[in-house]
Amino acid sequence: MIRSLLDTWWVAVYELGEAVRTRLFQLVILAYLGGIGFSVWLFTEILSEAEARIAETLMVPATKTPGALLPQLLQNGDIRDLLAPLVGGDQAALALLDQPPLGLWVGVFSMGLLPMVLVFTASGTVSAEIRSRSIRFLLVRTGRLEIAVGKLVGQTMLGLVAATLGVGLAWGMGMVMMTGNDPVALAVTLATRCAWSCVFAIPFVGLAMGASLLVGNPNGARVFAALTFFAMPMCGAILTHYSGPDFAGRLCDLALLAIPMRYWTEFWSTDLTVQLTATGRSVILATLYFALGFARFQRRDL
Amino acid sequence: MTDALRIVGLEKRFGKRKALDALTFSVPQGSICGLIGPNGAGKTTTMSIIAGFLTADAGEVDLLGLGPFDPTKHAGKVGILPQDAELPVSSTPRQLLNVWGRLQGIPGNRIAAVVDDVLGQVLLGERADARIATLSHGMRRRVTVASALLGSPDFVLLDEPTSGLDPAQARHLRDALGSLRGRTTVLVSSHNLAELESLCDRVVVIDHGQCVREGSMEVVTGADREVTVTLAAPFPSGRGPTVTLKLTRDDPRSLPEATTDLLRELIADGARVASVQPGSSLEARVLADTGAAR
Numbered sequence: 167m168i169r170s171l172l173d174t175w176w177v178a179v180y181e182l183g184e185a186v187r188t189r190l191f192q193l194v195i196l197a198y199l200g201g202i203g204f205s206v207w208l209f210t211e212i213l214s215e216a217e218a219r220i221a222e223t224l225m226v227p228a229t230k231t232p233g234a235l236l237p238q239l240l241q242n243g244d245i246r247d248l249l250a251p252l253v254g255g256d257q258a259a260l261a262l263l264d265q266p267p268l269g270l271w272v273g274v275f276s277m278g279l280l281p282m283v284l285v286f287t288a289s290g291t292v293s294a295e296i297r298s299r300s301i302r303f304l305l306v307r308t309g310r311l312e313i314a315v316g317k318l319v320g321q322t323m324l325g326l327v328a329a330t331l332g333v334g335l336a337w338g339m340g341m342v343m344m345t346g347n348d349p350v351a352l353a354v355t356l357a358t359r360c361a362w363s364c365v366f367a368i369p370f371v372g373l374a375m376g377a378s379l380l381v382g383n384p385n386g387a388r389v390f391a392a393l394t395f396f397a398m399p400m401c402g403a404i405l406t407h408y409s410g411p412d413f414a415g416r417l418c419d420l421a422l423l424a425i426p427m428r429y430w431t432e433f434w435s436t437d438l439t440v441q442l443t444a445t446g447r448s449v450i451l452a453t454l455y456f457a458l459g460f461a462r463f464q465r466r467d468l
Numbered sequence: 469m470t471d472a473l474r475i476v477g478l479e480k481r482f483g484k485r486k487a488l489d490a491l492t493f494s495v496p497q498g499s500i501c502g503l504i505g506p507n508g509a510g511k512t513t514t515m516s517i518i519a520g521f522l523t524a525d526a527g528e529v530d531l532l533g534l535g536p537f538d539p540t541k542h543a544g545k546v547g548i549l550p551q552d553a554e555l556p557v558s559s560t561p562r563q564l565l566n567v568w569g570r571l572q573g574i575p576g577n578r579i580a581a582v583v584d585d586v587l588g589q590v591l592l593g594e595r596a597d598a599r600i601a602t603l604s605h606g607m608r609r610r611v612t613v614a615s616a617l618l619g620s621p622d623f624v625l626l627d628e629p630t631s632g633l634d635p636a637q638a639r640h641l642r643d644a645l646g647s648l649r650g651r652t653t654v655l656v657s658s659h660n661l662a663e664l665e666s667l668c669d670r671v672v673v674i675d676h677g678q679c680v681r682e683g684s685m686e687v688v689t690g691a692d693r694e695v696t697v698t699l700a701a702p703f704p705s706g707r708g709p710t711v712t713l714k715l716t717r718d719d720p721r722s723l724p725e726a727t728t729d730l731l732r733e734l735i736a737d738g739a740r741v742a743s744v745q746p747g748s749s750l751e752a753r754v755l756a757d758t759g760a761a762r
Contacts, residue, residue: 169540169573172570173571176567176570176571177571179567180567183559183563183567184556184558184559187558187559187599188558295556298553298554299550299552299553299554300553300554300555300556301553302519302521302548302550302553303550303553303555303564303568303612303615304568304571305519305520305521305539306519306520306537306539306542306543306546306547306548307539307543307544307568307571307572308539308543308571309539309540465523467516467521467522467523468521468522
């Protein structure tokens with residue numbers, strides 16, 4: 167058991183080390199950081215616009231750096247209105263607004279972007295090694311389960327690396343482009359929100375790894391994972407439409423449990439029990455998707 | 469002598485094609501055994517089944533007395549050089565060997581020394597910290613050989629180990645493999661029969677997925693019972709350019725005695741001896757067993 171855990175850890179370290187040195191990951195991480203940077207810029211633009219409007223109403227000169235009138239915007243509900251549709255309604259937004267709004271805003275973008283990044287990187291990982299047969303160097307040293315789980319853990323760690331870099335970038339940009347941000351509170355909110363976005367992304371890593379274990383061709387695995395990823399919200403909408411008390415409706419309800427996007431709002435709850443339940447669901451969904459791919463990987467000729 | 473590898477009735481199909489057909493052979497412990505056969509004979513399939521990359525449709529494999537390859541039992545005891553596996557290009561040889569060594573159970577306090585040692589064996593010490601992407605084909609091949617020899621395993625499987633190496637590197641590798649004789653069992657597959665003849669003490673010839681000849685190099689090449697004497701012109705009357713002596717089972721003489729008798733007879737006839745070659749070349753034997761190139 168200990169040997170198995172150690173092997174899994176070394177495969178994860180190998181996966182992380184190998185992935186961060188690849189050009190593909192560097193490009194994908196740049197795209198993620200670009201998205202986070204864009205979210206900070208967009209927030210400051212929206213804030214500037216809203217503050218200019220308030221300044222005009224109060225007949226005071228507009229501020230050069232956004233953030234000075236943030237307390238007024240929080241008071242009159244503008245920020246709440248901005249966040250409410252993204253975090254599950256007015257009540258959820260209100261409960262969150264004792265935290266720096268920039269941190270919450272970046273958290274929304276991180277939850278949207280990180281799963282996409284990880285679906286892209288994780289879906290190629292095992293399939294590329296099957297194609298190049300470099301997986302054989304691992305197969306002679308450890309079991310298939312240790313390899314697959316190690317790579318899953320490695321990809322999740324990649325998500326943490328990406329999220330950590332995103333926190334750093336968003337914090338730096340927030341401190342430079344805005345005024346009135348409490349550096350510690352902003353750092354804590356960004357770190358917390360990005361950590362939850364990593365947890366939210368776990369089922370998507372499981373999905374991408376499942377595709378990678380199932381399809382031996384890296385491009386095929388990427389296409390399969392991407393199609394599944396983008397089809398999920400549509401399937402969710404269709405299943406929600408047909409859900410109901412009859413048998414077919416109950417089946418739809420059951421199928422809805424497998425759509426990770428459905429649990430988005432639970433990660434914005436301020437109730438730790440709800441968040442931990444959502445975490446448990448994330449892990450179960452990741453295991454389910456992963457196991458579907460692993461069943462094939464376990465038996466296939468490599 | 470116990471067998472390090474025993475294969476009985478191995479079968480493998482790829483679609484309708486039968487790649488292995490009741491393949492049976494064994495490799496004694498401590499020997500260096502060549503696995504020989506024409507293209508498509510089933511060498512790589514055999515190697516892949518022994519290594520656990522492929523599953524056999526039927527038959528038995530017993531590796532080091534521990535049953536078929538299982539990484540939980542064999543990790544660290546078996547080193548494998550897969551024929552066409554590409555190395556991950558972003559890492560350096562040292563980084564890869566470090567992780568692989570950890571996975572095969574080499575303790576953390578020994579790993580650096582073990583990696584340095586194996587990199588030295590394949591003459592890669594100076595490029596140990598260069599990215600694989602910057603290494604030549606031959607250097608990459610040496611990294612894969614290093615991965616097979618890492619941690620001094622009890623059994624080493626090498627599929628075309630000198631492919632892509634220059635003559636000096638190939639010779640160095642042959643010497644390194646030769647030094648394993650008696651300590652490590654080596655099963656090596658190669659098309660370079662002269663190389664195998666100088667390296668191996670045992671051969672298994674397979675064709676159409678079946679073992680067509682198996683035994684010590686001496687027996688397979690006939691070096692234990694056959695001598696070919698080449699004469700220089702002009703030849704004595706009734707003699708051609710070569711004279712072959714084949715010792716029969718009921719001949720009480722040893723091969724050296726019979727050879728000496730033959731040479732005396734030839735010299736008495738006035739022949740001039742150009743060379744004396746024990747047995748046939750491995751190439752001639754294999755071609756005789758498997759037919760000309762398909």
